[in-house]
Amino acid sequence: MVARMITELGHFALILALGVAIVQMIVPFVGAQKGWTGWMAVAAPAATLQFVFVAIAFGALTWAFVTSDFSLHLVWANSHSAKPMLYKISGVWGNHEGSMLLWVLIVALFGAAAAWFGGGLPPRLKALVLSVQSAIGVAFLGFIIFTSNPFLRIAVPPFDGQDLNPLLQDPGLAFHPPFLYLGYVGLSMAFSFAVAALIEGRVDAAWARWVRPWTLAAWVFLTIGIGLGSWWAYYELGWGGFWFWDPVENASFMPWLFAAALLHSAIVVEKREALKSWTILLAILAFGFSLIGTFIVRSGIITSVHTFASDPTRGVFILLILALFTGGALTLFAARASAMEAKGVFAMVSRESGLVVNNILLAVSSFVVFIGTIWPLVAEMFFDRKLSVGAPFFEAAFTPFMVALAVVLPVGAMLPWKRARLGRAIRPLIPAAILAVLIALLAWTLQTQRTILGPVGFLLGTWLVSGAVVDLMSRTGRGPWGQRLSRLTRLPRADWGKATAHSGLGITIAGIAGLMAWQVEDIRVAQVGEPFEVSGYEVVLTDVTRQPGPNYVSTVGHMQVHRDGRLIATLEPEKRVYPVQAMPTTEAAIANGFWRDLYLVIGDPQAGGGWAVRTFIKPFANWIWGGTIIMALGGVLSLSDRRYRVAAGASKARIAPQGVPAE
Amino acid sequence: MKKLMLVLALIASPAFAVNPDEVLDDPALEARARDISAGLRCVVCRGENIDESNAAIARDLRLLVRERLLAGDSNDEAVAFIVDRYGEYVLMKPTASGANVLLWWAGPALFLTAAIGAGFYLRRRSRSAEPAEALTEDEKSRLDELLNG
Numbered sequence: 001m002v003a004r005m006i007t008e009l010g011h012f013a014l015i016l017a018l019g020v021a022i023v024q025m026i027v028p029f030v031g032a033q034k035g036w037t038g039w040m041a042v043a044a045p046a047a048t049l050q051f052v053f054v055a056i057a058f059g060a061l062t063w064a065f066v067t068s069d070f071s072l073h074l075v076w077a078n079s080h081s082a083k084p085m086l087y088k089i090s091g092v093w094g095n096h097e098g099s100m101l102l103w104v105l106i107v108a109l110f111g112a113a114a115a116w117f118g119g120g121l122p123p124r125l126k127a128l129v130l131s132v133q134s135a136i137g138v139a140f141l142g143f144i145i146f147t148s149n150p151f152l153r154i155a156v157p158p159f160d161g162q163d164l165n166p167l168l169q170d171p172g173l174a175f176h177p178p179f180l181y182l183g184y185v186g187l188s189m190a191f192s193f194a195v196a197a198l199i200e201g202r203v204d205a206a207w208a209r210w211v212r213p214w215t216l217a218a219w220v221f222l223t224i225g226i227g228l229g230s231w232w233a234y235y236e237l238g239w240g241g242f243w244f245w246d247p248v249e250n251a252s253f254m255p256w257l258f259a260a261a262l263l264h265s266a267i268v269v270e271k272r273e274a275l276k277s278w279t280i281l282l283a284i285l286a287f288g289f290s291l292i293g294t295f296i297v298r299s300g301i302i303t304s305v306h307t308f309a310s311d312p313t314r315g316v317f318i319l320l321i322l323a324l325f326t327g328g329a330l331t332l333f334a335a336r337a338s339a340m341e342a343k344g345v346f347a348m349v350s351r352e353s354g355l356v357v358n359n360i361l362l363a364v365s366s367f368v369v370f371i372g373t374i375w376p377l378v379a380e381m382f383f384d385r386k387l388s389v390g391a392p393f394f395e396a397a398f399t400p401f402m403v404a405l406a407v408v409l410p411v412g413a414m415l416p417w418k419r420a421r422l423g424r425a426i427r428p429l430i431p432a433a434i435l436a437v438l439i440a441l442l443a444w445t446l447q448t449q450r451t452i453l454g455p456v457g458f459l460l461g462t463w464l465v466s467g468a469v470v471d472l473m474s475r476t477g478r479g480p481w482g483q484r485l486s487r488l489t490r491l492p493r494a495d496w497g498k499a500t501a502h503s504g505l506g507i508t509i510a511g512i513a514g515l516m517a518w519q520v521e522d523i524r525v526a527q528v529g530e531p532f533e534v535s536g537y538e539v540v541l542t543d544v545t546r547q548p549g550p551n552y553v554s555t556v557g558h559m560q561v562h563r564d565g566r567l568i569a570t571l572e573p574e575k576r577v578y579p580v581q582a583m584p585t586t587e588a589a590i591a592n593g594f595w596r597d598l599y600l601v602i603g604d605p606q607a608g609g610g611w612a613v614r615t616f617i618k619p620f621a622n623w624i625w626g627g628t629i630i631m632a633l634g635g636v637l638s639l640s641d642r643r644y645r646v647a648a649g650a651s652k653a654r655i656a657p658q659g660v661p662a663e
Numbered sequence: 664m665k666k667l668m669l670v671l672a673l674i675a676s677p678a679f680a681v682n683p684d685e686v687l688d689d690p691a692l693e694a695r696a697r698d699i700s701a702g703l704r705c706v707v708c709r710g711e712n713i714d715e716s717n718a719a720i721a722r723d724l725r726l727l728v729r730e731r732l733l734a735g736d737s738n739d740e741a742v743a744f745i746v747d748r749y750g751e752y753v754l755m756k757p758t759a760s761g762a763n764v765l766l767w768w769a770g771p772a773l774f775l776t777a778a779i780g781a782g783f784y785l786r787r788r789s790r791s792a793e794p795a796e797a798l799t800e801d802e803k804s805r806l807d808e809l810l811n812g
Contacts, residue, residue, distance in 0.1 A: 237715075238680070239680055239715055241715060244710060244711075245710075246710045247710070274788070345788055345789070346788055346789065347789045348785050348786065348789045352788075353785050356781050356784075356785065357781075360774070360777045360778060360781055363777070364770060364773050364774045364777055365770075367769070367770065367773055368769070368770035371766060371769045371770070372766070375757070375763075375766045379762060379763070379766075382762070383761065383762040385751065385761070385762070386750060386751070386752045387751050387752055387754065387757050387763075388704045388710075388752055388753070388754060388755055388757065389755075389757050389766070390702075390704060390710065390712065390755030390756065391712075391755060392701075392702060392755050392756035393755075393756050393757060393766075396756070397767065397770050398770075401770070401774070523681055523682070523683050523686055524683050524686075525683045525684075603682065604682075606683070606684070612682055612683050614680075
């Protein structure tokens with residue numbers, strides 16, 4: 001009985017949250033327009049209250065999943081009493097309704113965080129930001145309550161549930177959506193700040209300093225979320241693909257590219273008070289693409305492997321939200337952008353212009369991903385052609401921009417503000433360029449295949465990593481090496497973050513190119529006890545057993561891998577069948593290594609005896625995710641920079657904008 | 664009961680992607696087949712190519728590709744054979760024909776536009792950055808004329 005009451009309390013709290021959000025949207029906005037401080041002051045406590053109510057609703061739904069309360073339709077449709085606890089919890093957001101509730105929880109969390117940590121924000125700006133943020137909350141709370149209510153009941157509760165899609169029962173995927181949502185919704189803060197600035201008609205260095213940490217945090221979360229998703233695909237889908245250019249993946253990739261552009265252009269606003277209107281536009285677009293991403297995922301309009309939780313009628317609602325927010329913000333932008341007078345002047349060659357190039361490449365490449373994603377829809381609607389746009393298109397159309405970005409990045413990062421000489425910026429990079437060419441030549445001579453992809457990837461990767469090292473060392477000035485090294489440790493965290501993130505990008509590029517160019521695959525029927533050789537590795541299937549799992553049954557291949565007569569790995573790839581959903585999954589067994597992964601998959605028993613076995617040697621696979629983690633770490637380092645901790649909300653920053661660390 | 668369920672599930676379950684019995688004896692021909700398969704879409708799947716898909720239709724298409732190669736088709740002929748029967752929907756890489764020109768050229772066109780726009784913007788910024796540009800020789804002599812003439 002108590003459990004039932006908890007559910008009703010959650011439902012009630014969700015409706016109260018909508019009420020609070022409406023108040024928070026209207027009252028502070030009116031207050032900011034009329035200059036009534038009392039009305040503006042409503043924003044902060046309302047933001048806290050809204051978060052508390054949504055948290056109660058989310059907690060109640062989680063409770064229903066944990067206790068397997070099958071009187072809730074959602075729990076019945078997505079859970080099962082025999083499911084492990086981790087997946088009972090992750091089942092909360094492994095479906096449409098629950099994932100939207102998680103979305104709203106994060107919107108409210110960010111709003112509350114802005115209320116808690118935004119003490120130094122000018123009251124008018126703070127009221128407007130919280131009002132806009134709450135408008136987003138209202139839209140999505142309304143969406144949940146009116147079209148996707150997670151608290152609907154079944155009159156006669158069934159005995160057991162229908163279980164969660166087995167592909168989703170995986171630790172990598174359990175945490176993939178929360179991180180993505182933290183990223184998507186984190187960009188809503190940048191959006192709220194942008195709209196508030198448009199309403200106020202003012203953008204200055206202090207504004208950029210408030211926006212940048214939110215964008216940086218959102219970008220870090222997106223980086224981790226995308227990394228987790230790609231890692232999951234790598235080990236779960238059974239052939240080690242890590243990126244498919246699937247519409248749903250693209251949906252998370254576009255905001256990531258825009259967030260990367262935004263956090264770079266915000267630096268220009270912060271340091272030089274230029275690119276203001278462009279930065280505002282990027283903030284609107286970044287969140288706009290988050291909404292487009294939500295729309296693509298939730299409506300299933302563009303068919304993809306991810307349509308686990310979608311419903312086209314709801315798509316219309318999200319499309320309206322998308323049109324309202326991006327359309328509204330862009331209209332406001334058109335009307336007000338000209339008021340953003342740029343102050344800083346700079347030369348054709350300067351850090352500013354380098355960052356403009358960065359922004360062009362990131363924005364255009366994101367646009368390429370966008371047009372490739374929606375083209376099948378456009379072609380069918382307007383040209384009556386049913387066609388596909390798959391990985392080969394994106395590899396051809398997207399990659400050149402990334403190559404260009406990697407080539408110019410180390411040079412741009414070395415340019416001084418205002419005015420630079422190209423020659424002077426490039427000279428210290430010459431050793432980095434030589435090293436990159438040497439590594440590429442080494443890769444070219446060592447490889448057995450004659451591909452250009454691997455060496456070029458390593459050329460760019462080395463160039464980025466060594467360029468970042470040169471950049472960092474150049475910050476230490478001149479003098480004996482001992483002194484420079486000790487200065488290195490005292491550099492601002494922002495400098496370290498920049499070098500770290502840029503190195504991470506280089507490592508990821510090298511990993512992707514290496515894996516794609518030099519992967520070795522072997523498909524065969526393996527007889528138990530008969531070893532076979534795959535590019536220097538001796539693989540043997542020693543035994544095959546059947547084992548029961550908590551909610552599945554499994555066929556396990558026991559395999560050993562030898563190299564030069566030495567046992568280097570014992571691997572147990574599985575093929576699982578989940579009886580409730582009658583669905584098989586392959587669980588590849590992977591021996592991770594710095595230079596390569598050994599990736600074994602077991603298939604079906606063959607008619608003539610033996611088992612189908614796939615063996616992959618995947619060189620540099622872990623560099624992809626290693627680089628991703630390093631990129632995210634760079635973001636975190638930059639986020640912990642002193643100027644955000646000291647001046648995160650300080651109005652002092654407005655009085656004394658100088659004294660920012662050189663970047 | 665459990666055993667029965669397992670057996671049933673094993674029979675019903677699709678095999679994984681390329682199976683050993685599909686692989687051609689000639690490694691060069693097999694490599695070409697894999698290459699072609701990576702560019703063809705599994706028509707019942709969502710965005711997977713037939714090389715990665717474990718659907719039955721994908722297997723049929725993989726076998727068909729190999730059949731065509733064994734019959735002496737070139738890569739293009741084998742692909743054309745499949746496109747004739749299943750439509751351009753199966754092509755993972757869309758052609759550049761008709762309206763698809765827009766798809767292929769949208770990126771480069773936007774890049775050019777953005778680069779030109781940024782060029783103008785940067786020039787305007789840098790103009791105001793350098794109010795005191797050095798005079799050219801012509802201007803100097805003209806100034807000389809004016810002052811001393």
